[in-house]
Amino acid sequence: MMRVVTGNYAAAYAAMRARAEVVAAYPITPQTFIVEHIAEFINNGEMDAEYMAVESEHSAMSAIISAEATGVRTFTATSSQGLALMHEMLFIPPALRLPIVMAVVNRTVAAPIGIWCEYNDAMPQRDTGWMMVFVENNQEVFDMIIQAYKIAENSDVLLPMMVCLDAFILSHTVEPVSLEEQEAVDEFLPKYKPHVYLLPEDPMAVGTFTPPEYIQEVRYQEDVAMRNARRVIARVDEEFGEKFGRKYHGLVEKYMVDDADVVLITLGTVTSTAREIVHKLRDKGKKVGLVKLRFMRPFPEQELREIAENVKAIGVYDRSVSFGSGGPAYIEVRNALYGFDIPVINFLAGIGGRDVMAPDINLMFEKLYMAADGAEKKNIIWIGTRGVEP
Amino acid sequence: MMTIKDLPLEDYFTSGHTACPGCGPAILAKVIMKVFGKNTVIYTPANCLLVFGGTYPYLAWKVPYHHVAFENTAVCIAGIRRALKRMGRDDVHVIGIAGDGGTADIGIQALSGAAERNEDVIYIMYDNEAYMNTGIQRSSSTPYGAWTTTTPVGKVRAGKTEFKKDVPRIMIAHNVPYVATACISFPNDLLAKLEKAKRIRGFRYLQILAPCPTGWRFPPEKTIEVGRLAVETGMWTLYEYENGVMRINHKPKMIPVEEYLKLQGRFRHLSEEDVKRIQDYVKRKWESDLALCRAYGGCE
Amino acid sequence: MLAAQALASAAFHDGYYGVAFPFFGAERRGAPVLAFARIDREKIYQKTQIYEPDCVVVLDDKLVDLVNVAEGLKQDGIAIINSSKKPDEIELEREAKVAVVDATTIALEVLGTPITNSAMLGAFAKATGIISMDALEKGIMDIFGPRIGVERAKRNIEAAKKAYESTDIGVCKGGRMFEKGKKWLPNWDELPIGLATRALKTDVGLVGIGSFVENKTGTWRTFRPVINKEKCVNCLLCWFYCPDGAIKRVSDGVEVDYDYCKGCGICANECPVKAITMVR
Numbered sequence: 001m002m003r004v005v006t007g008n009y010a011a012a013y014a015a016m017r018a019r020a021e022v023v024a025a026y027p028i029t030p031q032t033f034i035v036e037h038i039a040e041f042i043n044n045g046e047m048d049a050e051y052m053a054v055e056s057e058h059s060a061m062s063a064i065i066s067a068e069a070t071g072v073r074t075f076t077a078t079s080s081q082g083l084a085l086m087h088e089m090l091f092i093p094p095a096l097r098l099p100i101v102m103a104v105v106n107r108t109v110a111a112p113i114g115i116w117c118e119y120n121d122a123m124p125q126r127d128t129g130w131m132m133v134f135v136e137n138n139q140e141v142f143d144m145i146i147q148a149y150k151i152a153e154n155s156d157v158l159l160p161m162m163v164c165l166d167a168f169i170l171s172h173t174v175e176p177v178s179l180e181e182q183e184a185v186d187e188f189l190p191k192y193k194p195h196v197y198l199l200p201e202d203p204m205a206v207g208t209f210t211p212p213e214y215i216q217e218v219r220y221q222e223d224v225a226m227r228n229a230r231r232v233i234a235r236v237d238e239e240f241g242e243k244f245g246r247k248y249h250g251l252v253e254k255y256m257v258d259d260a261d262v263v264l265i266t267l268g269t270v271t272s273t274a275r276e277i278v279h280k281l282r283d284k285g286k287k288v289g290l291v292k293l294r295f296m297r298p299f300p301e302q303e304l305r306e307i308a309e310n311v312k313a314i315g316v317y318d319r320s321v322s323f324g325s326g327g328p329a330y331i332e333v334r335n336a337l338y339g340f341d342i343p344v345i346n347f348l349a350g351i352g353g354r355d356v357m358a359p360d361i362n363l364m365f366e367k368l369y370m371a372a373d374g375a376e377k378k379n380i381i382w383i384g385t386r387g388v389e390p
Numbered sequence: 391m392m393t394i395k396d397l398p399l400e401d402y403f404t405s406g407h408t409a410c411p412g413c414g415p416a417i418l419a420k421v422i423m424k425v426f427g428k429n430t431v432i433y434t435p436a437n438c439l440l441v442f443g444g445t446y447p448y449l450a451w452k453v454p455y456h457h458v459a460f461e462n463t464a465v466c467i468a469g470i471r472r473a474l475k476r477m478g479r480d481d482v483h484v485i486g487i488a489g490d491g492g493t494a495d496i497g498i499q500a501l502s503g504a505a506e507r508n509e510d511v512i513y514i515m516y517d518n519e520a521y522m523n524t525g526i527q528r529s530s531s532t533p534y535g536a537w538t539t540t541t542p543v544g545k546v547r548a549g550k551t552e553f554k555k556d557v558p559r560i561m562i563a564h565n566v567p568y569v570a571t572a573c574i575s576f577p578n579d580l581l582a583k584l585e586k587a588k589r590i591r592g593f594r595y596l597q598i599l600a601p602c603p604t605g606w607r608f609p610p611e612k613t614i615e616v617g618r619l620a621v622e623t624g625m626w627t628l629y630e631y632e633n634g635v636m637r638i639n640h641k642p643k644m645i646p647v648e649e650y651l652k653l654q655g656r657f658r659h660l661s662e663e664d665v666k667r668i669q670d671y672v673k674r675k676w677e678s679d680l681a682l683c684r685a686y687g688g689c690e
Numbered sequence: 691m692l693a694a695q696a697l698a699s700a701a702f703h704d705g706y707y708g709v710a711f712p713f714f715g716a717e718r719r720g721a722p723v724l725a726f727a728r729i730d731r732e733k734i735y736q737k738t739q740i741y742e743p744d745c746v747v748v749l750d751d752k753l754v755d756l757v758n759v760a761e762g763l764k765q766d767g768i769a770i771i772n773s774s775k776k777p778d779e780i781e782l783e784r785e786a787k788v789a790v791v792d793a794t795t796i797a798l799e800v801l802g803t804p805i806t807n808s809a810m811l812g813a814f815a816k817a818t819g820i821i822s823m824d825a826l827e828k829g830i831m832d833i834f835g836p837r838i839g840v841e842r843a844k845r846n847i848e849a850a851k852k853a854y855e856s857t858d859i860g861v862c863k864g865g866r867m868f869e870k871g872k873k874w875l876p877n878w879d880e881l882p883i884g885l886a887t888r889a890l891k892t893d894v895g896l897v898g899i900g901s902f903v904e905n906k907t908g909t910w911r912t913f914r915p916v917i918n919k920e921k922c923v924n925c926l927l928c929w930f931y932c933p934d935g936a937i938k939r940v941s942d943g944v945e946v947d948y949d950y951c952k953g954c955g956i957c958a959n960e961c962p963v964k965a966i967t968m969v970r
Contacts, residue, residue, distance in 0.1 A: 021473070021476045022469065022472045022473055022476060024465075024469065049476075050472040050473075050475060050476055052465075052468065052469070052472060052507070053507070054465060054503055054507075055499060055500070055502070055503030055506075056499060056500075056503070058461070058462065058500075059462060059465040059499075059500050059503055062458055062459070062462035062465045062466050062469065062500065063465045063466070063468060063469035063472070064469060065458050065466070065469065066433070066456060066458060066465075066466040066467070066468075066469030066470045066473070067469040067470065067472055067473035068473075069456055069470075070431075070469070070470045070473035070474060070477070071473060071477060072473040072476050072477065074473075088459060089458070089459065089462075092458055092459070095884060096884040096885075096886070097883050097884035097886075098884075158883060158884070195883060195886070196883075196884065196886040197454075198431045198454035198456055198470055198474075199454060199477075199479070199482075200428055200429045200430065200431070200453060200454060200482060202888065203451075203452065203453050203454045203455070203888065203889070203899045204454055204455075204886045204887060204888050204898075204899065205444065205449050205451065205454075205455040205456075205885075205886065205887050205898060205899060206454075206455070206456045206457075206884070206886045207455075207456055207457035207458060207885075208444045208445070208446045208447075208449060208455070208457065208885065208887070209440050209441050209444055209445050209446060209457070210445075210446035210885065211445060211446065213873070213875060214446050214447070214881065214885065217876075217877070217878035217881050218878075218881070218884070218885060220878045221878055221879075221881070221883065221884070224878075224879075394925075394926045394927070394929070394930045395926060397930070399939055401935050403935075404900055404902050404903040404935065405902070405903060405907070405934055405935035405936060405947070405949075405950040406902035406903045406904060406905035406906065406907055406950060407902050407905075407907075407934070408902075408905070408907065409933060409934075411910065411933070411934075411952040411953060411954035412933060412952075412954035412955070412956055413933045413954075414933070416933035416934065417930075417931055417932070417933045420932075420933070420935055421930070443902075444902070446885060446887075447874055447887060447890075447897035447898060447901065448897060448901045448902045448904075448905060449887075449898060449899055449900065449901055449902060450900070450902040450903075451899065451900070452889075452899055452900040453899075455899070574931075577927070577930050577931075603954075609955075610954040610955060610956070611954055611955030611956050611958065611959040611968075612959060613931075613933075613954075613956055614931055614956055614959065614960050615959060615960075
C-alpha cells in the first residue's frame with residue numbers, strides 16, 4: 001500500500017509489520033513520533049505488543065535487552081542525548097548476541113543543545129558491536145527495519161542493528177512509501193526463534209560475571225559475527241529485492257562509478273542531493289561518480305578497495321567530526337584504502353543540521369578534480385563554515 | 391503460614407558459592423530460592439551476589455539467571471515480565487535481587503519508574519548498608535556514623551555524616567501493591583513476607599536487612615545476632631504495606647542502641663554524643679513509623 | 691594481599707626494588723587467593739603474574755593437600771608453609787626445600803584471630819634471609835598501620851617476630867600426586883554463543899547452571915561445627931541460617947556437610963540449646 005508518510009511513521013509501521021512484541025521507548029525530539037505512532041497502533045488494536053513507556057532511554061534499552069533475552073522480538077527508537085544515555089547498554093546485546101533492532105533519528109548531541117541532524121550521536125557507537133546502516137529516504141527506513149530483523153536474527157550474525165535516519169530531513173518529511181502488507185512481510189521475515197531465553201524448563205545463565213579466560217573468546221565471537229554480517233546483509237538484500245522489487249545493493253551502492261574519474265562517498269540524505277549533482281556534472285561531460293556508504297558496521301572495506309582501483313581521487317562526506325582527525329567515515333575509508341596512492345579528501349558539512357546545498361556538493365567535486373591534478377593539498381575541508389576558506 | 395519446617399530440602403541457590411563466611415545476603419539468597427523454587431527467573435545487578443553466586447563458568451543459581459548492568463534491575467525484570475506475558479507464561483516469578491547501592495543510589499530511577507508503572511515483578515533489596523562488592527564504600531543506605539572506606543575515620547571527620555535513606559517509604563509513596571521490610575534474623579516474619587510477595591501481583595518491594603561481617607566489622611558468627619539487635623534497638627523496623635494498609639509486624643524491645651553499635655567495628659570510633667544522636671534518631675524513626683502506620687490505618 | 695604489599699615495602703627498606711600485586715580477580719574474605727611479589731636490586735619492568743617463583747608462601751596448610759603448591763617452583767626454590775608439622779612430614783609433588791611454621795597458633799595467640807599473613811612474613815624473612823627483621827617491621831607498619839591502626843599493626847609485628855623465632859627449615863618428602871589443574875577452556879567456537887550457558891557436564895566437571903555445587907568451600911574453614919545430637923531439639927534454625935547450605939536435614943535432625951562448611955560459626959552462635967560447638 002503506497003502512502004505519503006514521514007520517516008518516523010515508516011519506522012513505526014515497520015516495527016509493527018515486523019511483529020515486535022515488546023517495545024520500550026522514551027520520547028525525544030525528533031524521534032517522538034515513532035513512539036507515539038506505536039502507542040497508537042497498540043491502543044487501536046492494530047499492533048499486538050507490550051508497550052513500556054519507560055522513564056529514560058537507558059531503561060528503554062535495558063528493558064528490551066531483558067525482553068529479548070527472555071525470548072521475544074523487540075524494538076526501540078531514540079536520538080541524540082538518548083542514544084548517548086543508552087551508550088552503556090549498547091555493549092550488552094552484541095556480547096549476549098541479542099538481535100535487537102533500533103531506529104536512531106540522527107540529531108546533534110549537546111553542547112550546544114540543538115535538535116537538528118548531525119551524526120555525532122551514532123558515530124561514537126561504532127565500537128559497541130551494533131550493525132549500523134544509514135538510510136537515504138523514507139522507503140529505505142521501512143525496508144531496512146524489516147531487513148534488519150532478518151539480518152540480525154541470522155544464526156551466523158546474532159548482532160543488533162541500528163537503522164539511522166536523518167533528523168527532520170527524513171523523520172518529519174512526508175514522501176510516498178510502500179508500506180507492505182502483513183502477509184508479505186511475514187513471508188519474508190519468519191517468526192522469531194530465539195537462541196537464548198529465560199525459561200524455568202530449560203534454565204540458562206545469560207550474562208554471568210566472567211574472568212579473562214573467557215572474555216577474549218566472547219569478543220572474538222562478536223568479531224566473527226560482524227564479519228559474517230557482510231555476507232548476510234548482501235544475501236538478505238537480494239531476497240528482499242526478489243520479494244518486494246526494491247534493492248539497496250548491500251553495504252554500498254555504486255552510482256555511476258564504473259567509468260568515473262573521481263567519486264564522492266556520502267551517507268544518509270545527502271546522497272539524494274548528490275545524485276542530482278552527479279547527473280548535472282555528467283551532462284557537462286564530467287565523469288563523476290557517487291558511492292552511497294550504507295553501512296558503517298560492518299564496514300565495506302573490500303568494496304571500497306575495488307572502487308579505488310579505477311579512480312583518480314576519492315572524497316568522503318562526513319556529518320560529524322572526530323576533532324583534529326576529520327570525520328569518522330573519512331577515517332574509516334582511509335583505513336580501508338591502506339596502500340592506495342590516490343588522494344582521499346574529507347568534506348565536513350551539514351554539521352548541527354545545516355543544509356548541504358547543491359553548490360556545496362559541486363564544490364566537493366571541484367576539489368576532487370583539483371586533488372586528482374595535485375592542485376588541492378588539504379586533506380580535511382570544512383565546507384560552509386564562516387571564516388574558513390574551503 | 392509457612393514456617394522453617396515447611397521449607398523444601400531442595401536448594402535452587404546451591405552450596406559452593408563463594409560468599410565470605412557468615413554472609414547475610416547468602417542466607418537470604420538461599421531462603422528466597424527455597425520459598426520461590428524452580429519456577430523463577432532471577433536477575434542480579436552488579437553486587438556481591440553477582441560474583442559469589444556465579445563466576446563463569448560456574449553458577450550457584452539453578453534457575454534462569456540474568457544480569458545486564460548495575461542501575462537497571464527494576465526495568466530489566468520488567469522487560470523479562472513483559473516478554474513472559476507475550477509468551478503466555480504468567481506462572482513464572484520474576485525476581486530482582488539488588489544491594490542497597492544498586493537500589494537506593496544508582497538504581498533508584500529505574501526502580502521508581504517500574505514501581506510507578508506497577509510492573510508485575512518482585513524487587514528485593516538486600517540491605518547491607520554499603521557498597522560491599524567494591525570494598526565497603528558508603529551508600530545512601532549506610533547509617534549515620536558508620537565507618538566505610540569513603541567515610542574513613544580521619545583526624546577532622548569520622549564516619550558518615552548523614553542518616554540512612556528511607557527507601558521503603560519512598561516505595562510506599564509510589565502506592566504499589568506491596569512494600570515490606572524484613573531482616574534475616576526474623577525467619578518467620580521473613581518467610582511470611584516472601585510468601586505474601588509470591589501471591590500478590592503487581593510491583594512488590596522488599597527491603598531485607600542482611601548484615602555483612604566483612605563490611606560491618608564483626609565476627610562472622612554474629613551475623614544473625616547483629617541483625618536481631620538492629621531490630622530490637624529500633625534501628626530497623628519490621629513492617630509491611632499491603633494495598634494501602636500499613637502494619638508494624640514486630641514491636642521492638644527498644645534496647646539501647648549502644649548494644650547494637652558496640653558489636654560492630656564500623657561504629658568503634660563513635661563518641662558518646664554520636665551515640666546519643668543515633669538514639670534520638672531511633673526514637674524519631676519509631677515515632678514516625680508509628681505515625682505512618684496510623685495514617686495508613688494499620689495501627690491503633 | 692596485605693602480606694605481599696608489606697613484603698614489597700620491607701624489601702624497599704632493605705634497599706631493594708619491590709613490587710607486589712594481587713591475583714587479578716574478585717576476592718572474597720576467606721576464599722583461597724593468590725598474591726605475588728617481586729624483589730630485585732634493579733628496577734623491575736615485568737608486569738605479568740608470576741608462574742615460576744623462587745619462593746612460595748602458603749598461608750593455609752590445608753591448601754597443601756588441595757593444590758600443587760610446588761607447581762612452577764624453581765628447582766632450588768623454597769616453599770614456606772603454615773603447618774604444625776615438621777619439614778620432613780610435609781609431602782609435596784617433589785622433594786624441595788621447605789620452611790614450616792605454625793602460624794595459625796601464633797596468630798590465634800598474638801592476634802586472637804587465625805589471620806596468618808604477618809606471621810608468614812616472619813617465616814619468609816627467616817627462611818630466605820633476603821629481608822631483615824628490621825625492614826620487615828617497617829614494611830608491616832607501612833602497610834598494616836593505615837589499614838588496621840598502629841596498635842594492631844604492632845601485634846602483627848609481634849606475630850612476625852614469633853614466627854621468625856620458630857621457623858623450621860628442612861627438606862620435604864616428594865612423590866605426592868596431584869590432579870592437573872582442571873579448567874574448562876573450550877575454543878571460541880565451542881563456547882556457547884554469548885556465553886548463554888545451561889547446566890553442562892564436561893570432562894572437567896559441571897559448568898553453567900547449578901555448577902557451583904562442585905566447588906567444595908569446606909577448605910576455607912579453620913573451625914568446624916560439631917553437633918551434639920543428644921542436645922539437638924531439631925528447631926532447624928541452623929539449617930535456615932547457614933549461609934552455605936552446609937547444614938543438611940536428615941531423618942533424625944540435622945548434620946553438617948563439611949564439604950561446604952566455611953566455619954563461620956553462625957550455627958553454634960544461634961543454636962538455642964547450645965548443641966553445636968566449634969572445634970579446631
